[in-house]
Amino acid sequence: MSYVIAGWVIGLSALGAYAFALLARGRRLSRLVAPDRQRWSTTRADTPTGR
Amino acid sequence: MLRDAWLIAAKDLRIEWRSRVATNQVAPFAFLILVLFAFALDANSAALREFTPGLFWVAVLFSGMLAIQRSFSIESSDGVGDALLLSGIEPASMFLGKALAIFLQLLALEVILAVAVLVLYDAGIEDGVLFATTSLVAAAGVAAAGTLYGVLSVNLRVKETILPLLLLPVLAPVLIGATRAFNDALGTAAVDGWAWLGVLGLFAVIYIVFGSFAYGVLLEDS
Amino acid sequence: MIHLRGVIALLGRFPALAGVDLDVGPxxxxxxxxxxxxxxxxxxxxxxxxxxxSGGTASVLGVDLTGKRRQVRSRVGMVGHASGLYGDLTVAENVRFWARACGAGAQDVPAALDRMGVAHRLHDVPVARLSAGQRRRTSLAAVVVRRPELWLLDEPHAGLDQVGRDLVDTLITDAAGAGATVLVASHELDRIRPLNPRVVTLAGGVVHDDVAKRDPEVRGVQGSRAEDPAQAESAHGVRDPGVTGGMGAEDPTQAESAPGVRDPEAPKGKRDA
Amino acid sequence: MTVPTNPSPDLATPSATASAPLLTSTSSRLTQVLGIGWAISVVLVVCAAFWWSEPDATQGELVRLFYLHVPLAILEYVPFLLCGIGSVLFLWKRSEWGDLMAHAGAEVGVVMCALTLVTGAVWGRPTWGTYWDWSDVRLVTTLILCLLFVGYLALRRVPGDPTTRAKQAAIVALVALIDIPLINRSVEWWENRTLHQKGTIAQGKIEDINAFATLLGFIMVGLGIAFLMTHRFRIAWLERQVDRVGLDDAIAHRRAEAATGVDASVGRTPEEGGQQ
Incomplete structure (x- = not known):
């Protein structure tokens, strides 16, 4: 059972860390670019998502 | 198209023959790998004989990497890369020519290594035809994939490190397949070597076809 | 032959060409x-x-450079700072290889080597052992066998002796006489001037000054001693053997201070070619 | 767990104030929904895995790790597939969009892949008595897949002309994706050499696994991939924009060289400039 918990903790914390790293990186970068060139921040919610 | 390919291959082989880099450096390096394996396996003759197929192909891949790097370093010297582009030769012909030259050098390497493992590791060939065919087909696959990745990395400043990192994982099926086919040919394990030859053949065909198309895309880099 | 409009070319992220306009005729x-x-x-x-x-429109030899650039490549002859020769192959092998590679027969190779004054005893010497001047002559021979429609020469005189320089000049004149276009990048104005070229000054990745685009009066003053209208024609590329002055005697740097041509964004005079 | 913290929904942003930096992140209404959905699904899956489902007949409690591991192992191919589609789009139509998607897909895929390997190893230790088993096809295939795309990301990080790099990366991605079936078949045959018994995954006892928890697991990982891909794609897009702003400046600067006279640019070689 300890292996199961370890697996979950490692998996979720890694995903969470990656997600926060991406958000932080996005924040830092978006400060360098004018908001009107960030298409998702204008009027549309359906933005290029890669899906 | 084949005439141009042969022109390029003949030029490469002539340069290799003149410069003797393959004979003076690549082949001794391959031999050295075999010696190092013997040290690593603690001079255990039985283990060496059993693992001959794998050790042989690892030695081929590592020394083949040097041959590929060498083949593309002659194209990056003194503006010949531009000159080759200006010649108007079809990229597919260039790909086939470079791959053919590398293929022939790999074959020469394999002959040297085969003699070395027969003598040093006390390996014995049970199925000579399978042994020879596997060597040919695996070399074709390595040459095709190696040529594609060689031209990709030739103009990068980090080419020495990025080429093995990109190429070696791609060659994993060749290593597995050629090792298994050699297991049959050398009689070290009971497997169907001819079926493995099919995998090697598929690999070679895929990368020769894909490389012929992709080479042009990679050449148009500047 | 060459039509460039607002051409931008990047080396990595550096805009080496920042909007070039140039038209050159045959x-x-x-x-x-x-x-x-x-x-x-x-x-x-x-x-x-x-x-x-990366930007603008460019066509060379009637081929759009944004598309099939390979169709241009086999028709140009280029000599750059690098020799474009394999050091381990001999002189004759190199020139033969490049002749075959661009589809020309190897039978012209001895003539081309002779023309560039590469001695017979050098034919079987590996290029790596040649001097810089001999190597440059071999590179030029490899271009001669291609019979290019467009010659692109980057400092072609560098490293050559007096005889070699004269050979290059003859090569340029003959090529232009046969209808080919020749672009020479050079600092050696004294060397080029007798060929009566059209002088184009580049600076900061744009055309800073182009003799062919000056007003007739300015060109008259800057151009040469002659107020001769034929002078304008000679700058346009119709070879006039009578006019030998070309740019004239003034210091070429004066051309850069010519009024009205300083702004690269200024409207460009059109020429037909 | 990763709810976007930006308070102002972009749909409400009037165009008049669009210039004000209300939103300085890669978040949008879409990613907020995805992020919240992902966080909820994580909570649900944890509950389903640890409390709502029964231990498995053969694996016992260890099956609880499967609700994370199996969706990861299967859905990891989705970002790689998107990477392949993006690469094809780039090579075919020179689509910048495809290039950015390929980069995003490769990075998210490598994260998924690495986590699959880690959770698989953690599961393998109590099951097989070892963290790693070379006879398992999926383990080895996933490892090679991970290595192939680690190489891809390494190539992406080499500085240079973006278009050149995009072409090279697209070729590498396609080669990797072509290679995967070959590797998979090879490893599967290769594994038969030893008499080592196959892993439980290979025998596919899906019916033993709680279907509801598995479904939740797939939803969780799927939402996670969508969320991460969206953000990663926007980051790539922002990086390209930053690059482009720099390029406009560089062109203006270059033209100014000509305007301010020839002397200003003497001694400046393209090589020096190219390294900046």
Whole structure:
């Protein structure tokens, strides 16, 4: 059972860390670019998502 | 198209023959790998004989990497890369020519290594035809994939490190397949070597076809 | 032959060409001059189809450079700073290889080597053992066998002796006489001037000054002693053997201070070619 | 767990104030929904895995790790597939969009892949008595897949002309994706050499696994991939924009060289400039 918990903790914390790293990186970068060139921040919610 | 390919291959082989880099450096390096394996396996003759197929192909891949790097370093010297582009030769012909030259050098390497493992590791060939065919087909696959990745990395400043990192994982099926086919040919394990030859053949065909198309895309880099 | 409009070319992220406008017709000899880093070599590489334009429109020998650049490449002859020769192959093997590679027969090779004054005893010497001047002559021979429609020469005189320089000049004149276009990037104005070229000055990746685009009066003053209207024609590329003065005797740097041509964004006079 | 913290929904942003930096992140209404959905699904899956489902007949409690591991192992191919589609789009139509998607897909895929390997190893230790088993096809295939795309990301990080790099990366991605079936078949045959018994995954006892928890697991990982891909794609897009702003400046600067006279640019070679 300890292996199961370890697996979950490692998996979720890694995903969470990656997600926060991406958000932080996005924040830092978006400060360098004018908001009107960030298409998702204008009027549309359906933005290029890669899906 | 084949005439141009042969022109390029003949030029490469002539340069290799003149410069003797393959004979003076690549082949001794391959031999050295075999010696190092013997040290690593603690001079255990039985283990060496059993693992001959794998050790042989690892030695081929590592020394083949040097041959590929060498083949593309002659194209990056003194503006010949531009000159080759200006010649108007079809990229597919260039790909086939470079791959053919590398293929022939790999074959020469394999002959040297085969003699070395027969003598040093006390390996014995049970199925000579399978042994020879596997060597040919695996070399074709390595040459095709190696040529594609060689031209990709030739103009990068980090080419020495990025080429093995990109190429070696791609060659994993060749290593597995050629090792298994050699297991049959050398009689070290009971497997169907001819079926493995099919995998090697598929690999070679895929990368020769894909490389012929992709080479042009990679050449148009500047 | 060459039509460039607002051409931008990048080396990595550096805009080596920042909006070049240039038109060159057949039979013209164009001297590209300008300080180091002005974009001369990049312009030659672009015209040879080795570099894709990142902006603007470019067509060379009737081929759009944004598309099938390979169709241009086999028709140009380019000599750059690098020799483009394999050091381990001999002189004859190199020239033969390049002749075959561009589809020309190997039978012209001895003639081309003779023409560039490469001695017979050198034919079987590996290129790596040649002197810089001998190597340059061999590179030129490899271009001669291709019979290019467009010659792109980057400092062709560098490293050559007096005889070699004269050979290059003859090569340029003959090529232009046969209807080919010649672009020469060079700092050696004294050397080029007798060929009566059209002088184009590059600076900061744009055409700073082009003799062919000046007003007739300015061109008259700057051009040569002659107020002769034929002078304008000679600058346009119709070879006039009677006019030998070309740019004239003034210091060429004065050309850069000519009024009205300083702004690269200024409307460009159109020429037909 | 990763709810976007930006308070102002972009749909409400009037165009008049669009210039004000209300939103300085890669978040949008879409990613907020995805993020919240992902966080909820994580909570649900944890509950389903640890409390709502029964231990498995053969694996006992260890099956609880499967609700994370199996969706990861299967859905990891989705970002790689998107990477392949993006690469094809780039090579075919020179689509910048495809290039950015390929980069995003490769990075998210490598994260998924690495986590699959880690959770698989953690599961393998109590099951097989070892963290790693070379006879398992999926383990080895996933490892090679991970290595192939680690190489891809390494190539992406080499500085240079973006278009050149995009072409090279697209070729590498396609080669990797072509290679995967070959590797998979090879490893599967290769594994038969030893008499080592196959892993439980290979025998596919899906019916033993709680279907509801597995479904939740797939939803969780799927939402996670969508969320991460969206953000990663926007980051790539922002990086390209930053690059482009720099390029406009560089062109203006270059033209100014000509305007301010020839002397200013003397001694500046393209090589020096190219390294900046």
């Amino acid at each position: 039979g013209e000899i164009v001297l590209l001059q300008g300080p180091n880093g002005a974009g001369k070599t990049t312009l030659l590489r672009l015209c040879g189809g080795l570099l894709a334009p």
